[in-house]
Amino acid sequence: MSSKKLNRRDFLRYGLAAASGLALSACTGAAAPGGNAPAAGDPTAAPADASEAPPPAEGKTITYWTFWNQYANAVKVFEPALQSLVAPNKVEVKTGVQAEEVFLTAVAAGTPPDVGTGHHYIDYMSKGQAVEIDSYAALSSVLKPDNFSPAAWGGQFYRGKHYGVSGIEAFVRRGLNYNERLVTAAGLDPEKPPVTWDEMLIWHKALTVFDAAGNLTQIGYDPTDAEGGLFATADGSFIPDSWGFKWFDVKSQTFNIDTPQMAEGMETLAEFVRIIGPDNLTGMRSVEGQGSWGGSFNAEVQAMIVEGYWHPGETAQEKPDVAKLNRATWIPVPESRRGAKVQQGGGHMVLFYKGAKNGPEVAWPVAEFLNSKEHCDPVFSSVGWLPDYKPYLATVDGSAYPGLDFYLKSVTEANEWNYPLWCEIETFVGNQYNAYFEKVYRDEMTAADAAAALQADAEKEWREAGYAS
Amino acid sequence: MAVASRKWPRLSRMQRHDLFYGVLFASPWLIGFVLWTVYPIISSLYYSFTRYDLLQPPQFIGLTNYINLTTDDDFFLVIQNTLWWVILSSPIGVASAFLMAVLLNSRIVARSAFRAIFFFPSIVPIIVVSSVWAFVLNIQYGAINATLRAFELPTIPFLSNPTVVKPTLLLIHMWMQGGAMVIFLATLQDVPRELYEAATMDGAGSWSRFWSITLPMCSPVILFNMVMAFIGGFQNFALPWLLTQGGPNRATEFFAVFLYRNAFQYLRMGKASALAWILFIVIVIFTVMLFRSSARWVYYRSE
Known part of the structure; x- marks a missing residue:
């Protein structure tokens, strides 16, 4: 007569069978929505059989x-x-x-x-x-x-x-924001913000501060931060906006990066980094809160930042004391384009x-x-x-956050508008721009060579990614 | 000429029964292995011959991805960076793990505590390790540079200077050798005591005992750790990505970082798959070379 006792082997066998059954039943799941079965609660789906209960009255x-x-x-x-x-x-x-x-x-x-x-x-x-x-x-x-x-x-x-x-x-998306307290402390007039890059450089030098031992304690303007550091993104490209050209022609699907304006832009912005010191800038940006988007402005170790309309409101949420000191104006342009009021949608x-x-x-x-x-x-x-x-x-109060009013008014006052160019390889181009810009401010490459190399890289990637006709 | 046919041994009912349940019990792993390892490997080989962006069906383009890499300046920069890292980090990492193990195998005060301290970094998640080192080494606010500044000494741009950043990562890598150290420690404890006793009686000093006994007896494990270090070195990703994102000035743009960038930032999955297969072939070549060389320097007790 066989024993009724459950031995180890039988236990494992039955256990496996039960587990397999459970796993299989779990895999089958419910009927997938979009399949042939009517979705529960879909008011357009009729019951398959009149005798079946109607679906519960709930939607998708x-x-x-x-x-x-x-x-x-x-x-x-x-x-x-x-x-x-x-x-x-x-x-x-x-x-x-x-x-x-x-x-x-x-x-x-x-x-x-x-x-x-x-x-x-x-x-x-x-x-x-x-x-x-x-x-x-x-x-x-x-x-x-x-x-x-x-x-x-x-x-x-x-x-x-x-x-x-x-x-x-x-x-x-475009505005130069600055900290009124830091600007005043540097002996600059917050009522007369910089309009051109030459004026911006003067402010940058005055606002970039080193301690007695030569260690950086404050940045005037970080050209790699926030909107000012962007190239080839859904939020546009800062150098082309400021220098007044389009880096990508959507109609002909050709690149227009190797230009004198691009080279001038890279060289101009590189000078800002050289004053800070490339290693200092990288170090400053790698610290949490100061490497993140706009964090150094909120920490009051950066006096100026190019940001979109959100900057006044976000700063008010994150650092209300700093938000009170925020002022906003047009982004700087080269002297040759004085008077250009640039905005990006x-x-x-x-x-x-x-x-x-x-x-x-x-x-x-x-x-x-x-x-x-x-x-x-x-x-x-x-x-x-x-x-x-x-x-x-039309219902928004421009005084809700200091600096916001500039952005609201800029819609009617801007005389140059930019918009997303939607280039299919924009992430690649943006990353390459960052790499070449770093080579320029580290004096490993001239800005003209960098612009040419970026154009060549973009064209090569365009071909290899299968977009060239 | 008759072809000798190989016949499977006839299994008894009991053996077939056992085989069935054996395979059944192993099937979760087998299915997982096929689905999550074999299939992705084969897929990636196929994708390496395609233009594939994740969102559209792959297009077969033959060897184009491989050929394009031969004219890619970034690819060669990445190769340079990776070889620098592998050639230095593998021997230095293994050597530091071995020396730590030798030290911690000697009779020192609070030996267990020291073993735990040295092993600790290898069980801390890499994200935590990276965050801590980022703060310790930062040029502006890091603890080391703050100390240097307090003594009016020049600060060191550990993570922000292209020349200094790779040696800095190397130091962190050495600090993280707890895993290899534990394996060495176990091996050192397995070296027969009588060998040391006999050598001592023959007048061997501590250096001779280390050189002639400890090192040869540990050489199979040194080989193992070297192989693992080479493989890990070629796949180095987490530390450079979390600490420097491949910078500054692309100095830490290693192979795996470049591969990740192509796959998940540029959605060039075909190119990334080609990179993965090149990496695989390079690792195989390095591993074979290491094994070939082992005949000259690895001692097996059974030999």
Whole structure:
């Protein structure tokens, strides 16, 4: 008669069988939305059998992702209004979604959010991952060209097709901000900020401070920081903006980097770093809080910074005492361009992603909501951001944050506008620019050679990445 | 001529039963190995012959990715940086681990505490190590430079000068040799005492005992640690990425950093896959060379 006792071998065998069963059942999961099975709560989906119970009265879940962490504070405030707008559907908002590790991976894996912003706009638009929204925009009362600046409106398009919905953080990107207290302490007049690079250099020298032992204690202007350090990004390119040229011709898809203006720009900015000392600058930027975007201005170890409209508001959230001292004006230009008042539009936008569970037919209200007062008020008050949406901008108080008024007025006063050029290899070009600029300020290369090398690198990458016709 | 056919041994019912359950129990690992190791390896080989940006289907372009690298100045800069690192960091790292182990194998006060202290850096997450060193070594606010400044001595741009940054990373690398040190320590404790006793009776001094007994007896483990150091050296990523992001002036742009940049910043996955395969071939060549040379300097007790 066989023993009823469970021996070790049987225990393992049954255990394995049970575990395998569990694993298999877990793998099968629920019917995938978008499959043949009707989605739960989909009001358009009829039950397969009349005898079956009707689906519960709940809607679809729209996923909305953004890469910003600080946006979470505003989400808490506007979420009830958003949920009520999309009911019976609901929105699952995720903030702080890492742009590469999570967002890009999700898009590449075919599991993107329905709507969201995760940088890489040009990659998603140019590589067929973003949904064209021309038909939705045509019916929208929000997404109309008159409601946006030409730069922000143009930034939503790629090769003539409409992909993006400008919003969340999308207002103008150019302004020279300076710390009134530091400027006054250096014997400079805060009422007469620099207009040209020659004047800027005078301020830089006065505001760059070393201690008795020759150690750097304060920077006047760091040309690698924030918007002033950008080249070939969705936020534009600083040297081409200031020196008045376009580094990439979208129509002919050719590069225009090897120019006298580019060389002059690199050499001019390199001089600022030489005064600080290249090693000092690298050391200063590598410290947390002073290496991060704009952190040195907030720490009052940098007196001037080129930033967008968000600078007054963000500084007020992060360092209210420093924000009170903030003043803003036009970015400097070369003497030959004195009088140019340069502004850059574009900013951030949300895209709809191919392969998402819900397309614009379901998620569109979320995108439109981003320019509503219910959304923009909490974002402005808790983070300091603005959309480039004229009806809302008309309600904004320019005195809310010191320096903000300059940006609001700049929309009508600017006489030169720039917009995102959407070059498919912009990340590569931007990184190469940083590398060559460092060679220039370390005197390993002339600025003219650097501009030529950057042009050659861009053209080579363009060919190798498969964009050359 | 008849071809001799190899026949599998006929298994008994019990053996088949055991084989079935053996394979079944090992299957989670086997499936994982095939899915997460074999498949990515084969895929990357295929991708290296394609133009692939993650977001669009790969396009076959043959050897173009490999050929393009031959005219890429950055690639050669990266090779230079990586060879500098591997050739110096591997022997220096292994030597420092071995010397630490020898010291900690001797009779010293608070030996266990010292062993724990020296081993500690190897169990601290690399992100923490990097953050701590970034603050310690910073030219403006770092502890070392603050001390130098207090004595009115010139500061040292450890992480911000292209000439100084690589030796600085080398020092941090030496500090992180706790793992190799523990392996050496175990090996040193396995060296038969009677060998030292016999040598002492024959009049051998401490240097002779180290040179003629300790070193040869540990040579297989030195080989192992050297192989691991070479492989790790070629794949060096976390420390330069977290501390310097490949700078200053691209002085720490090592192979893995360059590969990462191409794969995840420029979305040039095909080029990055080609780089990965070149790295693999270089590592194989270096490892084979090391094993070939081992016949001259590695002593196995069984020989």
